[in-house]
Amino acid sequence: xxxxxxxxxxxxxxxxxxxxxxxxxxxxxxxxxxxxxxxxxxxxxxxxxxxxxxxxxxxxxxxxxxxxxxxxxxxxxxxxxxxxxxxxxxxxxxxxxxxxxxxxxxxxxxxxxxxxxxxxxxxxxxxxxxxxxx
Amino acid sequence: xxxxxxxxxxxxxxxxxxxxxxxxxxxxxxxxxxxxxxxxxxxxxxxxxxxxxxxxxxxxxxxxxxxxxxxxxxxxxxxxxxxxxxxxxxxxxxxxxxxxxxxxxxxxxxxxxxxxxxxxxxxxxxxxxxxxxxxxxxxxxxxxxxxxxxxxxxxxxxxxxxxxxxxxxxxxxxxxxxxxxx
Numbered sequence: 001x002x003x004x005x006x007x008x009x010x011x012x013x014x015x016x017x018x019x020x021x022x023x024x025x026x027x028x029x030x031x032x033x034x035x036x037x038x039x040x041x042x043x044x045x046x047x048x049x050x051x052x053x054x055x056x057x058x059x060x061x062x063x064x065x066x067x068x069x070x071x072x073x074x075x076x077x078x079x080x081x082x083x084x085x086x087x088x089x090x091x092x093x094x095x096x097x098x099x100x101x102x103x104x105x106x107x108x109x110x111x112x113x114x115x116x117x118x119x120x121x122x123x124x125x126x127x128x129x130x131x132x133x134x
Numbered sequence: 135x136x137x138x139x140x141x142x143x144x145x146x147x148x149x150x151x152x153x154x155x156x157x158x159x160x161x162x163x164x165x166x167x168x169x170x171x172x173x174x175x176x177x178x179x180x181x182x183x184x185x186x187x188x189x190x191x192x193x194x195x196x197x198x199x200x201x202x203x204x205x206x207x208x209x210x211x212x213x214x215x216x217x218x219x220x221x222x223x224x225x226x227x228x229x230x231x232x233x234x235x236x237x238x239x240x241x242x243x244x245x246x247x248x249x250x251x252x253x254x255x256x257x258x259x260x261x262x263x264x265x266x267x268x269x270x271x272x273x274x275x276x277x278x279x280x281x282x283x284x285x286x287x288x289x290x291x292x293x294x295x296x297x298x299x300x301x302x303x304x305x306x307x308x309x310x311x312x313x314x315x316x
Contacts (some may be wrong), residue, residue, distance in 0.1 A: 012248075018208075019208070045255060045257060048253050049235075049237045049255070052230065053230065
């Protein structure tokens with residue numbers, strides 16, 4: 001049976017509490033992982049390992065961090081993601097709400113804007129992929 | 135001082151686990167300064183020994199070509215002080231790995247008695263960090279010192295093959311042994 005959104009949130013929260021040493025109450029759906037929860041780049045590797053184990057899925061880094069788009073001169077100009085790049089991001093990660101990123105599409109802002117909810121949506125999409133493939 | 139915090143490997147199974155030992159002695163300067171009047175092995179150095187054991191376990195998975203560094207101490211639980219005259223046995227299991235890093239779980243024990251439990255995460259340095267950590271020759275000498283290729287086994291029990299990057303140094307060794315053999 002597919003995991004409910006609440007079950008996904010519970011497991012994501014447990015992984016973030018464990019990896020970042022934050023309190024459960026701090027992990028709200030709206031919290032940004034970098035700004036609010038203090039995640040550093042190395043923590044994402046830890047979070048990925050924990051989520052892979054917890055959900056039994058494989059998470060290629062490029063799927064959560066689309067470096068191939070964010071570092072591609074066809075999609076980035078002067079450190080900002082172009083409108084073509086934004087379209088590419090939307091295609092790749094349709095579950096992300098990019099509205100605030102679109103206001104200031106500076107490449108470095110991409111990771112900073114990711115919220116707990118974004119991570120949950122990402123996991124849900126991976127679980128859907130897994131059950132469709134099963 | 136050499137930054138070598140294990141004495142040697144006693145078991146090494148590629149991609150699975152490694153066991154190393156560390157003898158704690160009174161000549162180690164670190165014991166003088168950590169807790170004056172109570173010489174004990176600093177727990178941070180116990181983590182370092184586990185990191186060196188685990189780092190090589192991870193690095194071997196990539197033919198020792200990746201630059202593997204300790205990225206995060208995810209958990210560390212110390213059960214008792216470790217004092218001069220004791221031998222630490224580090225048992226490190228590779229739990230997970232991907233192209234960016236790896237996760238290991240480890241225990242430290244003394245005569246079968248638990249001394250610590252540690253979980254570490256390693257990252258592979260990418261092109262943002264261009265510096266070399268060791269030359270291939272330095273690393274090979276270290277692995278020989280640690281007796282890694284003496285005890286190392288593949289997962290199906292064969293002797294651990296010596297990776298390609300160390301070939302220049304192996305040839306030298308086998309020429310020497312040829313001289314000794316009839």
